Amino acid sequence: MVVLSRGGRDAASNESAKAADIDKEESDALFTSSLARGLMVLEAFAQQPGPMSLSEIAGIAGLNKSAVQRLAHTLLKLGYLERHKNGLTPGRRVLDRAYDYLKGxxxxxxxxxxxxxxxxxxxxxxxxxxxxxxxxxxxxxxxxxxxxxxxxxxxxxxxxxxxxxxxxxxxxxxxxxxxxxxxxxxxxxxxxxxxxxxxxxxxxxxxxxxxxxxxxxxxxxxxxxxxxxxxxxxxxxxxxxxxxxxxxxxxxxxxxxxxxxxxxxxxxxxxxxx
Amino acid sequence: MVVLSRGGRDAASNESAKAADIDKEESDALFTSSLARGLMVLEAFAQQPGPMSLSEIAGIAGLNKSAVQRLAHTLLKLGYLERHKNGLTPGRRVLDRAYDYLKGxxxxxxxxxxxxxxxxxxxxxxxxxxxxxxxxxxxxxxxxxxxxxxxxxxxxxxxxxxxxxxxxxxxxxxxxxxxxxxxxxxxxxxxxxxxxxxxxxxxxxxxxxxxxxxxxxxxxxxxxxxxxxxxxxxxxxxxxxxxxxxxxxxxxxxxxxxxxxxxxxxxxxxxxxx
DNA sequence: CAAATCGTATCGATATACGATACGAACGTA
DNA sequence: TACGTTCGTATCGTATATCGATACGATTTG
Incomplete structure (x- = not known):
């Protein structure tokens, strides 16, 4: 079962969320929801660019606090999030990925x-x-x-x-x-x-x-x-x-x-x- | 147990991989390795910018083919990868994340x-x-x-x-x-x-x-x-x-x-x- | 000083990701 | 034409990695 709350999914992608998508995802054995949830954490910053607390992220991404704790911890360690005094922000690693895109x-x-x-x-x-x-x-x-x-x-x-x-x-x-x-x-x-x-x-x-x-x-x-x-x-x-x-x-x-x-x-x- | 092969990790991050990191990660209950592996798939394109097949990605990222199949499938669905005639490339979604960083x-x-x-x-x-x-x-x-x-x-x-x-x-x-x-x-x-x-x-x-x-x-x-x-x-x-x-x-x-x-x-x- | 909220840590249950395996298609070669 | 390779895709039983409720101390706020 792929748990993708409506709120989180809609928040993440503004266009590609047609009605059928949700059904597709629910019956998709290959879909790795941990990865999707991790990306939802990053996507939360599309809605609120500034630093956010774990709870704020959880609210926007539609995930529970524990999930965000674990996912943010992981993203932090990999450089995709950074710690500021007022909370978390996207990390410089995301620019590396953008560079890969542009270069390729x-x-x-x-x-x-x-x-x-x-x-x-x-x-x-x-x-x-x-x-x-x-x-x-x-x-x-x-x-x-x-x-x-x-x-x-x-x-x-x-x-x-x-x-x-x-x-x-x-x-x-x-x-x-x-x-x-x-x-x-x-x-x-x-x-x-x-x-x-x-x-x-x-x-x-x-x-x-x-x-x-x-x-x-x-x-x-x-x-x-x-x-x-x-x-x-x-x-x-x-x-x-x-x-x-x-x-x-x-x-x-x-x-x-x-x-x-x-x-x-x-x-x-x-x-x-x- | 967090399975992060040395090759994949090194490929991903060129600087932050001190010797101690691996030990740390191994005894890190909060670390979500599915997410990390998914990001490794994206990071593979840092080494080879052009389109890649699943096997190529698996080779560079240090993951087995099944893992890459599932992770790439997920990334593809979310727009972080795109399908070209010669293989997969990073997707436009990564630029959205970069924009979030820059804007924030x-x-x-x-x-x-x-x-x-x-x-x-x-x-x-x-x-x-x-x-x-x-x-x-x-x-x-x-x-x-x-x-x-x-x-x-x-x-x-x-x-x-x-x-x-x-x-x-x-x-x-x-x-x-x-x-x-x-x-x-x-x-x-x-x-x-x-x-x-x-x-x-x-x-x-x-x-x-x-x-x-x-x-x-x-x-x-x-x-x-x-x-x-x-x-x-x-x-x-x-x-x-x-x-x-x-x-x-x-x-x-x-x-x-x-x-x-x-x-x-x-x-x-x-x-x-x- | 009490209440709320923060980040962090713990833990048992089970849903979930794992990876070996198989299959048809496409391609290049003999 | 037949063969070998490699591609992407699909299936499935199992182990375990992820889940989410819960707890705790530190800060902040009213």
Whole structure:
């Protein structure tokens, strides 16, 4: 019997917890729940970034105190947790694992020179994101003008439905899959200009399909304008996007699209076809 | 009984495996070895970044095939591993955990504007690293001139003994601790100019103690020159370093020290004392 | 000073992870 | 075509490692 309380599971993964998943896991002889529970302890810090006590972790992860005691003890010893004065925090070891991921990814490896060149020819923010269902995850950033670098950390996730990158990606997906994503997305207005109606988003995606790149003007952050083009794998499936970002103070949307769009598209094509 | 084969343990952690650790772990009722074994599966990718089969993982991690089958199955389901055509690779979930770490760290949070300003006033590479015994780990980078950005990824570790940051950090440690670090370090010549003799390194550290910052000229990479100052916690213990890097084509070591040294020191002080 | 909460330690029961084994598919070679 | 290897996957009886209730001293809080 695999004991995975609903609360803990939902807390851990925001998207992949469809209704059927739980049934699957319950009848899964190969599933090692000790490992899953240990990871739940780490995942608790997604909900509360700061230091936490064992009981707090237990509450968020949906585990009893004894389990958290043992699992945290183990993670502490292995460096995946660290002891601070106010409680436990994630440990530096997690960055080692992230490094392994980045180092092992051919896409990310190849992207370094391409993005660096892109930043040379266009002195603005350059990002690479990976497609992951309802979110896109930022994995690489080359800063443009320092005044525009609001803290974007590696591993940050943003919604697929309202980002330029997400829409560029969706423009390479079949309609049914796009609708599935949009319907499952919690489409909130992050700014007053965020497109949240499915019809509106579909027409923006259609536009992106024609242009080869997508644009988002102040939909995530006032003052920010982003253009993005999708990176495809060998089979033509979108796996990520190249983003170029600038400030509305420096650019009109039309100018930005004219200048940045083709650059993003070229770079994305260069990275495509692993 | 905690079954942790020597090979697997060593593979996983390069520094914290002192002789006593194994005895400790053997008589540790709280240690959850299933969790540890699961993490060993992930840690295998530190040795071989690319896609691996179950057997390959088993070989590197020092686990039998059945264990890897179950653990990998679990990690796969949770997103910590991904399936590629040639085998398994780390999954995007590991980047989520890294994000939690970065987001939860007050030092890293505070460093973003400071490093951005630093890059404004000094148009070269700016890094933040964290001290971790024999290595320092890079956690933040602001790129300078694109032509100088060789791929430095988040989570990369470099030796403490031969980096400017490491020596800046050691200049704030008691002599006994410095000697301990130097003696346990495998001091190799990474370039012809790498300082490897303990006496030489100690005098460089002494120099750093006087100046407030350390310098490393082509000790890691020919053509590269780095200056760094240590970031201290509230108790005055070094926790990391601010690095400024430039090219030997653009700077003489003396010029670079005169210009970059004080900037690194100021930034490091600004980040100190949490 | 009492109550709550912290981290830590102990321990018996049993659910759980273990690992040997088997099987079909895919691949490369003879 | 046939064979040998290695892959991923599935099964299962057993031993034990994990479980979770419980207890304790130290701190903190009201």
């Amino acid at each position: 990814s051919p896409l990310i490896r190849r992207s370094v020179p391409v993005l660096a060149n892109l930043r040379t020819s266009f002195n603005e923010r350059v990002d690479l994101s990976l497609f992951d269902d309802l979110t896109i995850m930022y994995v690489s950033r080359m800063h443009g003008k320092p005044e525009m670098s609001h803290a974007h950390l590696i591993g940050r996730r943003l919604p697929t439905y309202c980002t330029a990158g997400g829409r560029a990606i969706m423009s390479h997906l079949p309609e049914s899959e796009v609708l599935d994503i949009l319907e499952r997305s919690e489409r909130r207005k992050l700014t007053s200009r965020t497109a949240t109606e499915i019809a509106d988003i579909l027409s923006l995606i259609e536009r992106a399909r024609e242009d080869g790149f997508a644009m988002s003007v102040e939909e995530l952050l006032i003052g920010d304008i982003t253009v993005a083009a999708a990176v495809l794998d060998a089979k033509g499936r979108p796996v990520g996007a190249v983003h170029l970002g600038g400030g509305t103070g420096d650019w009109s949307p039309e100018e930005f699209a004219r200048r940045a769009g083709p650059l993003a598209l070229t770079a994305a094509r260069e990275l495509s076809g692993d | 760290s007050p030092l890293i949070r505070r460093s973003v504007p400071v490093l951005a300003n630093l890059r404004t006033s000094f148009n070269e590479r700016v890094d933040l690293s964290l001290f971790d015994d024999l290595t320092i780990m890079y956690v933040s980078r602001m790129h300078g001139k694109p032509e100088m950005s060789h791929a430095h990824l988040i989570g990369r570790r470099l030796p403490t003994y031969c980096t400017a940051g490491g020596r800046a950090i050691m200049s704030h440690l008691p002599e006994s601790e410095v000697l301990d670090i130097l003696e346990r370090s495998e001091r190799r010549k990474l370039t012809s100019r790498t300082a490897t003799e303990i006496a030489d390194i100690l005098s460089l550290i002494e120099r750093a103690r006087e100046d407030g910052f350390a310098m490393s000229v082509e000790e890691l990479l020919i053509g590269d020159i780095t200056v760094a100052a240590a970031v201290l916690d509230a108790k005055g213990r070094p926790v990391g370093a601010v690095h400024l890097g430039g090219g030997t084509g653009d700077w003489s070591p003396e010029e670079f020290a005169r210009r970059a040294g004080p900037l690194a020191l100021t930034a490091a002080r600004e980040l100190s004392g949490d």
